[in-house]
Amino acid sequence: MSSPAQPYRGVFPVAPTVFDASGALDLDGQRRAIDFMIEAGSHGICILANFSEQFVLTDAERETVMDAVLDHVAGRVPVIVTTTHFATQVCAERSRRAQEAGAAMVMVMPPYHGATIRVPELGIYDFFRGVSDAISIPIMIQDAPVAGTPLSAAFLARMAREIENVSYFKIETPGAAGKLRELIALGGDAVVGPWDGEEAITLMADLDAGATGAMTGGAYPDGIRQITDAYAAGRRNDALDAYARWLPLINHENRQCGLLACKALMAEGGIIAHETARLPLQPLHPDTRAALIELARRNDALVLRWGR
Template sequence: MTHATYSGIWPVAPTPFHPDGQIDTEGMTRVLDCMIDQGVDGICILANFSEQFLISDEERALLTRLSLEHVAGRVPVIVTISHFATPIAVERARFAKELGADIVMMMPPYHGALLKGTAEQTFEQFRAVGEVGIPIMLQDAPLSGVDLPVPLLVRMAREIEMLKLFKIECPQAAAKLRALIDEGDDAIEGPFDGEEAITLLADLDAGATGTMTSAMMPDLIGPVVRDFLAGNRQAAIEGYARVLPAVNHENRQCGFRSAKAAMVEGGVIASDFCRHPIPPLHPDTRAMLMELLRPLDPMVLSWGK
């Protein structure tokens, strides 16, 4: 049994910077407005595709407050709080809750390639955050390198009351989603996919109710999810086939730089600067991204013009 509250498209908001590397706060508000105008069901901030690993603690606080105040309840907001240290993850959850966040998202505890939480340490960290009293989305992503077998996830879902959502973006995500839903049953309230929707159709077929993509074209991917969940399978397949070349180019060539490049093209933000050591998109890679996006006419390419 899944909950309609946790369905649809909940993309990650990119973090815009000025060319000198400072956060563009006005640009951040425009990013949020552009996403809401595209009919998103929710927004996630401070995630990996927000470049959270390049942002200071002070900037995190600024962006959390700014985003929640500006969205002002128009759509639910997820605040990413991942950290290796459990007390810091708990404090981040408290801060997000105090400011009015609807959900927090976190990966299992890890730091680099070799320092990873065990299954029990992962359970304990999520349980500690759950005691804050805000719904949690667990992010099962390759970046952490932590193995999260389905029995562990089901145990967590059943024993941690606030753990409501599961964003599965590991290899063979559809198979894991299917097993998670089968074994977890009612405890799995919001099975989501990620990775820019590169495996979206398979994941929906496995029972996913939502997706967390980038902010590049949620107005075109959202209808795929809604058609599929409404039983309009062929419409979903056709809609997905239309956007797949751009999704593939984003996922394999651009990463989080794609949404910012599209937002610059559409006048949403003024700069697609990424902090060092992230290099800018190669001009040819960027040109192909636009070549694939323009025929699709996503709102992002005209929103600010």
Template sequence: MPGWEGIWPVAPTPFLDSGEVDYDGMRRVLDCMVDQGSTGICILANFSEQFLLSDEERERLTRLSLEHVAGRLPVIVTISHFATPIAVARAQLAHDLGAAAVMMMAPYHGALLKGTAEQTFEQFRAVGQVGIPIMVQDAPLSGVDLPVPLLVRMAREIEAVKLFKIECPQAAAKLRALIAEGGDAIEAPMDGEEAITLLADLDAGATGSMTSASITDRIKPILTDWAAGRRDEATAGYARILPFVNHENRQCGFRAAKALMVEGGVIGSEFCRHPIAPLHPDTRRMAIDLARPLDPIVLRWGK
């Protein structure tokens, strides 16, 4: 099993200008992420536009990604679905193809159809029977409250539940409470949301981060410095990247990584499927302008 510390960026899903999935581009995305020095890679997450993909495309991308990475890095496959049998089937496919773990949100469908605490526990328990480590994604998108006692219960009673990506409001406070109450059962507390709260989350005990694939190589040293006790260096490093991270998180979302990858020759198009609008040219320009002084690998990988 891999160590879960470090940086686990989310792979964007590239499309052609026609709107079809760019499968060759996906291979280039994965190669770039390996070259960025990623600890591992997460696919089919919200920043992968998983909600804009068909089931057939999801399965093909799962197979392609695990076959192409070919053990160079561990891969986490996102499997969230409201229906427990579908989540279980997705977990089984990921397990059979050699994924390191799966990631899932609580069951939800829209604003009003949400799993209760017990239904959420039951879904995670069912997926846990597949025998692959599970990352709990505590994300605002689901609209489902995952209180610390529920997360601790899952960690203690479901052997597969090992990882916790906390990206709810006041994430640091929740991470601190989760670690304090869960103890050794909380194997891998992680930061999310493009590292917008990274320092606070590290201070609260996070041991890893799941960011976008934009500037992985510039965020990773912050984690390394913090883990080594070099807090001044970590803080200075975070100050350098924060203008870009803030712009990505607040203005661009998953479209930033695609813009940088097009700029750097990794992929040929930053197309997003309707109803997602393209970045405004000025917003895109600022993303590139803020990233360029950092000289990330993504901006020169394909040139």
């Protein structure tokens, strides 16, 4: 089955990387997590992102996870592969491999290292141009505070206009709605996909600003769809009501749990056997985890029922 036609729109959650109790890759659990995410309504899936703990994986493990997921999805939904790396050459090669393996898109952060090593706009521009030259699928620029790299709306719009495959943007910075609005105004048709990020905590404001996609945590695409489907159908009040219902859970994930939330919910629901995060990441405090489960249960999130 071929992937849906572009432009890609809708809910594209980030899949966790699933480990066993010892911290080794659990590919059977990985496949179950992917099946759940598709059946819960994901229009597509993103893998190897920060919420996938990409920074604790070896290069060989990245390849293993990518190939396992793309083979298992088998075109049921488009898959975005995160290929971020500081070096243009390495990022370009990762992106080329992702395309060859069947990725619909790559997601890339601007080059940064540690707390202080940054490159100027010229270097960032040349970086994305080099990655674009290596592939023929879309590039999503991930504009996130973790990079510590300011990317103005004007600069993003310029790259969209001038670099062939730069066409999607995941905006996670403070004031995301305002930035999306400016990006759309400046970039015009070159901005194919202005997307909401950061677990949908600002989803309504971003939809009102023109966002056409949402990249959220992977545990409750069924809940996010209640918001985005209503909005897309022109039922803004219904979307607001759904947002109000799901926002306590979104907020708890974003502010209290971070990347551990998805695996905790999937483990609680019997989708995966272990919610292990690789050291030095620490497990959720039991009280934080209990509150997460409580909030998901109040909304009858499919994640708590799918694997039972």
